[in-house]
Amino acid sequence: MRYIKLRDLEVSRIGLGAMGMSHGYTDSGTDEAESVRTLHRAMELGVTFIDTAEIYGPYANEELLGRALKGRRDQVVLATKFGMVSHAGAGPWNLDSSPANIRTAVDGSLQRLGTDHIDLYYQHRVDPNTPIEETAGAVAELIAEGKVRAFGLSEAGEDTIRRAHAVHPVTAVQSEYSLWTRGIEKRILPVLRELNIGLVPFAPLGHGFLTGQIRATDGFKEGDFRHGNPRFTGENFQRNLRIADEVQVVAEQAGATPAQVALAWLLAQGDDIAPIPGTKRVHRVEENTAADAIELTTDQLIQLSSLPQAAGETHTEAGRQMLER
Incomplete structure (x- = not known):
């Protein structure tokens, strides 16, 4: 495993998103033992960058990591997020990045994670009711x-990034970025590079779509992020299957899996990028981390970069209202 710097923070080139172990997918939270084995196997393979958030569960994912990392905390760069739980009474899924709420949130996260410090603390979504200067000052x-x-910061627009950075240096911005979600390339990525801010792509495999394993959507239960998601429904889904098929073609050329090709393409976009593919399976974390060794040819990179954008929005209407792209 290679390592890079997100500003001054050294992390493994490929991280691990822990959300799906507890939250967001049809079988999340059903096998804690396998999730713990996956975390430990990732660390054996050189993964040091682990990502969670208080809203995942809520709280259950941080608690899981606290148990799994007991006695191993100093081996990882631990990232978590605040701002999607209002501790003043409104509760989960209510944006609140006020200084008072951040102080309550951080103490809860530290307790659940079983640590005295958080390595990277993200604002999960921009709070329109709190000036970003106040949030940055509190952190x-x-x-x-x-x-x-x-x-x-996570899913922040360029103006918010600049204003936050003027108060305190922003180490990394987390945004959805993959072969089928490339909206940040023109507006956000240039700002990050100008300010020496690292990029942490989440959903780098398109919520599993770019693995080529999802050919139907009838297995997604209510509560699964993909249930009712515009990219996973109707005609959009059928059109998007063609993207997965094209990734499969390159994978066969490269002697790799589609997931490895999708990650290798992301890594080729710059040495200031550390994707966090999520998984709760040992064999998947082994597959994903092996992408670090794959070198795509120039022609393959061009072929992948010329793929059409995915049909459909990345989120439902409610989810889109929380994005600041």
């Missing part, structure tokens, strides 16, 4: 106190 205070090591 800067936590950094000064040693509770947090680095400040991050």
Whole structure:
């Protein structure tokens, strides 16, 4: 495994998104033992960058990581997120990045994770009711106190990134980025590179779609992120299957799996990018981390980069309202 710097934070080139172990997919939260084995196997393979959030569960994913990382905390760069749980009464799925809410959130996350510091603390979604300067200032205070090591943003627009960075340096921005979600390339990525901010792509495999394993959607239960998602429904889904088929063609040429090709393409976009493919299976984390060794040819990269954008929005209408792209 190679390692890169997100600003001053050294992380494994490929990280691990832990969300699906507890939240978001049809069989999330059904096999904690396998999830723990997956986390431990990732670490054996050199993965040091682990991602979670208080909203996943809510709280259950942080608690799982706290149990799995007991005695191993110093082996990982641990990232979690605040701002999608209002601790003043409104509860989960209500945006609140006020300084008071951040202080409550960080103490809860530290307790659940079983640690005295969070390496990378992201604002999960931009809170339109709290100036980003106040949010950045609150995180800067936590950094000064040693509770947090680095400040991050998730799905923030370029103006918010600049304003936050002016208060305290932003180490990384997490946004959805993959072969079928490339909207950040023109507006966000240039700003990150101008300011020396790292990029952490989440859903780098398109919520499993780019693996080529999803050929039907009738198995998605209510509560699964993909249930009712515009890209996984109706004509959009059928059109998007062609993208997966094209990735499969390149995978056969490269002697790799489609997932490895999708990740290798992302890694080729720059040495300031650390994707966090999510999985709760040992064999998948082995497959994903092996993508670090795959070198795609120039022609293959061009072929992949010329694929059409996915049909359909990335989120439902409710989810899109929380994005600031």
